[in-house]
Amino acid sequence: MxxxxxxxxxxxxxxxxxxxxxVDPRVAEAMQPYLTEWFGNPSSTHAYATEPRAALARARRQVAELIGSGAAEIVFTGSGSEADNLALSGAVLAATTDRPHVITQITEHPAVLETCRVLERLHGVDVTRLPVDEDGLVDPAALAAALTEHTVLVSVMAANNETGAIQPIAELARVTRAHGALFHCDAAQAAGKVPLHVDELGVDLLTVVGHKMYAPKGIAALYVRDGVTLEPLVHGGGQERGLRAGTENVALAVALGAAAELAARELAGxxxxxxxxxxxxxxxxxxxxxxxxxxxxxxxxxxxxxxxxxxxxxxxxxxxxxxxxxxxxxxxxxxxxxxxxxxxxxxxxxxxxxxxxxxxxxxxxxxxxxxxxxxxxxxxxxxxxxxxxxxxx
The missing domain is CATH 3.90.1150.10 (Aspartate Aminotransferase, domain 1)
Incomplete structure (x- = not known):
């Protein structure tokens, strides 16, 4: 330290x-060369793209290693709110059911709750908001009772930003996926503070946020399990597996990767x-x-x-x-x-x-x-x- x-x-x-x-000074040091020396567009085909493209791939691996995913399953976004929006709106807009149903819980972050309100208002989505107990925890039995044949997504945060209460994500995800729906977890507060492994949790989508783990503001990532289909929110050049168009901010991605590596090291120690x-x-x-x-x-x-x-x-x-x-x-x-x-x-x-x-x-x-x-x-x-x-x- x-x-x-x-x-x-x-x-x-x-x-x-x-x-x-x-911002951890080691993170700032890691990103600095990509603000000055290594400025190239990672999608270009000439020499100036080589180092930025390699750095972007390295950062993706570092984030993946923190949560136990594959590097190809990491999509960089501009914020945790954007990642949550992509998870919820992307899953709903890609769904094939006539009237999609989404389940969340009452103490979720506004990035999830407000997205649910927009989906209700603009797309006619049915939303169920589960109550919590006196500790702020969701009862898996209440989730099981709320699932319907139209449920396409359940979104429950890993840990509450106010109280630190850690939800029983593995059990909630098991109930959800057994029913055939996707499970999204906003892990903004938990990533880097407690061990997280996407396979052990059983989640399909998971949000990681840079400025909650000693990286700068303006960078986050969404884990998208291989095989999960989302409708992108930002259309364009096809970056980030076609899920988030726009030339990648290599410096900030490098910062998130460095922060993830430091966090993994601290957790292990x-x-x-x-x-x-x-x-x-x-x-x-x-x-x-x-x-x-x-x-x-x-x-x-x-x-x-x-x-x-x-x-x-x-x-x-x-x-x-x-x-x-x-x-x-x-x-x-x-x-x-x-x-x-x-x-x-x-x-x-x-x-x-x-x-x-x-x-x-x-x-x-x-x-x-x-x-x-x-x-x-x-x-x-x-x-x-x-x-x-x-x-x-």
Whole structure:
């Protein structure tokens, strides 16, 4: 691990890695030559294409190795949202049934939920949104009951971006594929943090996102199992197996490949055990400093090793965020014209407004240290102890 990240030096403790990660300097170094020296179009037939074409193939292999797929099954996209859109719309538009049916779940990322709404409105697709339990998990029996003869696709994320709850993807995919439908998994938060193998999961489509794993924003990939037919969203020159036209951004693909290789190396070396220990240390310190006031949202396990979502009685998340500028994190509410509304994810889990509005999402990363955790716990606890204690409404 690089000892210190230049973007974090002398700045607030960064505990918002689920929103985005700092670009690893090793990733930036890997991509740099393809912004300057190796600028050629990888589809050209002259000498300037040779190195970019080889780099693109190498990056595809690196991403494939992270998730256990074949390199030819990796399609580069411009974002995780685009990959999700391609998976959902591509599967529906390629389906042969008269009125396609799609199943997802209520706490999915907006990239999936909003795509489902568009498919309903513009293409007459039937969409079922499964509920979740108090831990935010989908019941495989509920999925089995929702499947119909018209179901063409089920889309359930690997891990929730707010709570870190890890879904039973292998079981959900088994139920889905036994019924003859495709299974898509948005693994934006899980890829690089926990082991993923597409054959063991049994998925047909899987989304990997660069800026969630120390690559720049603007690059992602969709795993498309060999034999799965999708209708492309972007038509043109036939790049990316005809599924995503447009000259490839070689530099960003190289960045994603380098990030995938680093992530695979960390997973093999148990690097996320260190992060899990720091996450639990943060939880313990907050609980000790604020006895009886700290409540975990989502499951203790299975959960992403870097994610802690807690509510602290007596103070709203946005108030704590404003009171502790020395720590960067996310809250359980969204602000619309000054009015704070509870997270739909926490609401779907059955949390009331008071607890949802008091929620904090603290997500750790590659450069988080024990000193960071101790400082964050001390500052957050001190602000919560002296901050508003009125009933949250």
């Amino acid at each position: 690089i000892p210190e990240h230049p973007g974090l030096r002398g700045r607030p403790v960064y505990l918002d890695h689920n929103a985005t990660t700092p 148990g690097g996320h055990d260190r992060i899990r220990a720091l996450r639990d240390r943060l939880h313990t310190e907050l609980t000790k400093a604020l006895p009886g006031r700290v409540h975990l949202n989502g499951p203790a396990e299975p959960r992403l090793p870097n994610t802690l979502n807690v509510s602290i009685d007596g103070i709203r998340g946005h108030e704590l965020l404003a009171a502790v500028p020395e720590v960067a994190f996310s809250t359980g509410s969204a602000c619309h014209s000054g009015d704070h509304t509870p997270s739909p994810v926490l609401h779907a889990m059955g949390l009331d407004d008071a607890r949802a509005l008091s929620a904090l999402r603290l997500s750790l990363g590659r450069w988080t240290t024990g000193e960071d955790i101790d400082l964050a716990a001390r500052l957050l606890a001190a602000a919560a102890a002296t901050g508003p204690t009125a009933q949250v409404r």
